[in-house]
Amino acid sequence: MTKKKSSGSGLMSSAGLMRYYEADKRAIHINPKTVVATGVVIGLAILILDASFGIWPLP
Known part of the structure; x- marks a missing residue:
């Protein structure tokens, strides 16, 4: 049996997700406990x- 080589690394496959979180840095963040308490x-x-x-x- 031969082993299949992966065509991309883990970093390349999650590049879209990383860009999403970089854009999220500018958003207003509210603690979930604050929302529940309110x-x-x-x-x-x-x-x-x-x-x-x-x-x-x-x-």
């Missing part, structure tokens, strides 16, 4: 406002 705070604020206006809990 969603929880907004959700709690909505529940508190609903309760204070007598809308929640529904009868």
